[in-house]
Amino acid sequence: MPVTNVLLITLAAIFALGFVFFKYFLGNKNPGQSTYILAGLRFFTIFILLLLLINPGFKQLELEIEKPGLLIAVDGSSSIAHLEKGDSVQQMANVLQEHPELKERFNIQTYTFGQEIRKVNQNEDIDFKASQTNISSALRDLEHLNRTSQTALVLLTDGNQTLGEDYSYFKNRGNIGVFPVVVGDTTAQTDFYISNLNVNRYAFLNNNFPVETIVNYSGKQELETRFEIRQGTTVLYSRNIKLSPENSSEVISTTLPATRLGRTVYEAVVVPVTEETNVLNNSRKFVVEVIDERTSVLILSSILHPDLGALKKAIESNEQREVSIVTIKDFQINKLSDFQLIIIYQPNDSFIPVFEEIRNNNHSSWIITGTQTNWNFLNAAQENFSRNASSQTQDFFGTYNPNYSGFQFEDLEFDKLPPLEDRFGNMQFGGTPFSALLYQKVEGVDTKDPLLAVFENNTAKQAALFGENIWKWRAQSYLETGTFENFDNFISKLVQFLANTQKKERLSVNLEPVYLQGENLQIEALYFDRNYVFDPSGQLEIKLENQESGELVAGAMLASANRYVFEIDNLVPGEYSYEIKEIKSRILKRGNFIVIENNIEQQFTSANISAMKNLAENNAASLYFLNDPESLIKRLMTEDVYVSVQKSREKTLPLINWKILLFFLVLSLAAEWFMRKYFGLI
Known part of the structure; x- marks a missing residue:
């Protein structure tokens, strides 16, 4: 107890004694027995009240036993029900949850997962209706939730995953032990199935569009069947295929004609053989929308720069768009009307005819500036913006404007992308209304100057990006996500917005x-x-x-x-x-x-035993099966790492929480009142 509290308690006792002395003994030469009793009660009452006001704290040591965790992760996808193993999996989970020795040793929690993971309440049955399976995400989430204590993770699954990374390469970080339990038949049954189908969603009228189909086979003998692509009852393409255990996959590529506008439903079919028990995975439907419009985009530049190729790649990621990169000295101005959007890259004096044509015919354009831009020319060639540019360069980071409403696009964490580079100088904007998609951040300071802005005038639209090296954004986006898709979608939406000259709808x-x-x-x-x-x-x-x-x-x-x-x-x-x-x-x-x-969940006919084996090997574990729960329970009970830990915790309890003091206070006051009443003092 702190010295201050000891001193205060001592003073409280002295004060209570002094009060009692002056009240009952000062001037009382013959105090009787009743006087001593009343004085004692009054001292006790005052001292308790003062103690409660001081409210000293007392340390208390608490001991608790922390059990290791046992997580039961149950695959709740519809493929389990399709394999007719739902009841067996539920029974296995119940055996583990209710096993008395496991309950005594572990803190047991049950989760189910499909596309996402959730905790299962007590006495809740799993419905096995999830339409997708993401095993890798479930493993990562459970590892994250239990990263501070030793935990055993029992994974009940057929190993068939439809989303996410390859879970067979998952490796625990030391605090979680993985115990995979295989659900389903481990024997490969005779089965032809379409594992992948690649086709563009759009095609152009009177053109041929490609279709790529990957057909796989599992079985013990060589079999022959036929592959077809149908539109309704009409067979548009057919081919005989012969697969065997040694040659179990074939890639079939063909092209189909786009003969009518609109959406058309097609079906890729592998004709079932008599030995197959599951024919749900023998077909896959796909839809192609045929259009007769193609957006042509022109990129004009007087210099060579990586930005040009990055923009072309990003824009042409959409099959509806075609990009032409032309140097300004080779461009014929009468060809400008052939394009729906003109991208002007770092303009200089040689762009005078281009700006005049854009102004006279109200073309949509996108200006990109940089260190090679002639700002004196650009300031005079258009009225939307100007910059008092110096010879020094400046790095500009971008920040997302969540309030931009011209079109919808996602934040690519622009503030974390590499900076763009342009000439240093103050920006000024003319009378044309503009909206900022991105703002500038200069040397860590957010500004209200736009980095990427759109100007709208009648039906034409103009955009301006104030900085070069946008190719670094595309490269960084790939490094962060493993795909160019996010960046390309952003550029695609911007190009679509600029190239669309129709009146804006509410x-x-x-x-x-x-x-x-x-x-x-x-x-x-x-x-x-x-x-x-x-x-x-x-x-x-x-x-x-x-x-x-x-x-x-x-x-x-x-x-x-x-x-x-x-x-x-x-x-x-x-x-x-x-x-x-x-x-x-x-x-x-x-x-x-x-x-x-x-x-897709009903396309599996057996468990993915190879992936489950790899998962077990990567985590120094054994593979278990539904029909042998005792082996798993024995392993869990004999593992030395899963032991209970005694933890001590020191708590400081304030005196005011002691309810017994209130009881003694009330008792003391009541006793004094009855004594006074008895002796006729009140």
């Missing part, structure tokens, strides 16, 4: 034309007021109708950031129409989309 919808069965469907909409500023107070309602069954789904779209969102999953395959209506303005938007059949 209600626009962002929706994919095709979704796969089981895929989470998210419909996004933008609603603007009369000044074309995003209006978060809109009341948007949506109706979805299945064109075959007539089933209706209706709901409200919720405002989120700078868009309205409606999410739904588990739509049955078929063609759907949608209607989005803003209640107050009565603005309507209609369209349609297709959900195609793709029950």
Whole structure:
């Protein structure tokens, strides 16, 4: 106890004694027995009250036993039910949860996973209805949740994964031991199946579009069958294939003609053989939308720079777009009208005819500046912006503007991407309204000067990016995500917005034309007021109708950031129409989309034993089976690393929490009152 508290308690006792002395003994020459009793009670009362005011703390040592964790992770995907192992898996999980020796040794928790992981409540049965399986994500999440204590993880799964990284390479970090339990038949059955199908979602009228299909085979003998691509009952392509255990895969590539506009549903089929028991994985549907428009983009430059190739790659990642890179000295100005968007890269005096043509014919353009830009010329050639540029260069980082509402794009963590480089100097902007997609950050300071801005004038649109080396953004995006897709999508949406010269609509919808069965469907909409500023107070309602069954789904779209969102999953395959209506303005938007059949979880006929073995080997573990739970329980009980740990914790308890003191205080006051009453003092 601190010295201060000891001193205060001593003073409290002295004060209580002094009070009692002056009250009962000073001037009382013949104190009786009752006087001593009353004095004692009064001293006790005052001393307790003072103690409660001082409220000293007392240290208390608590001991607790912490058991090691036992996590039971159950694959809740529909492939388990399809393999008719749902009851067996549930029974295995119950045996582990209720085993008395395991309950005494471990702190047991049960989780189920499909696309995501969740905890299972006590006495809850698992439904095995998840439409996707992500084993690697489940392993990482459980490892993260239990990274501070020794934990055993029992993984009950068939090993068939439809999403995520290859889980067979997962390796624990030392505190979690993985015990994989195989669910399903480990013997390869005779089965032809389509493992992958690659096709572009868009094709151009009167052109041929490629289709690549990968057909796999599992079985013990060589078998021959036929591969077909059908449109309805019409066979558009067929080919005989012969596969065996030694040659178990074949890549089939062909092209199909795009003869009519709109969406067309095709089906790739491997004709079943008599030995097959599962034919659900013998077919795969796909949809191709045929269009007759192609956006042509021109990149004009007087210098060579990596940015040019990066922009071409990003823009042409969308099959609807074609990019031509031309040097300004080789360009014929009369060809400018052949392009829907002109990208002007680091202009100088030689671009005079280009700017005049853009101004006279209201072309859409995108200006990119940099260290080689002639700013004196650029300031005079257009009126949207100007810069008092010096000979020094400056690095500019980008920051995302979440309030931009011209079109929807995701934050690529622009502030973490490499800086762009341009001439140093103050920026000024003319009278043309503009919106910033990205702001500048200079030497760690956020500014309100745009790094990437869009200017809208009548039907034409102009954009400006103030900095070169955007190729570094594309490269960094690949390093962070392993794909160029995020960066390319951003550039693609910007190009689409600039190249579209139609009048801006107050209600626009962002929706994919095709979704796969089981895929989470998210419909996004933008609603603007009369000044074309995003209006978060809109009341948007949506109706979805299945064109075959007539089933209706209706709901409200919720405002989120700078868009309205409606999410739904588990739509049955078929063609759907949608209607989005803003209640107050009565603005309507209609369209349609297709959900195609793709029950990938029911395409598996046996457990993925090879991947499960690799997982066990990478974690120095053995492989277990549903029909032998005792082997797993014996291993868990004999592992030396899973032992309970006694932990001590020192707590400081304040005196005011001692309820017994209140009892003695009340008792003391009551006793003094009765004594006084008895002796006739009150």
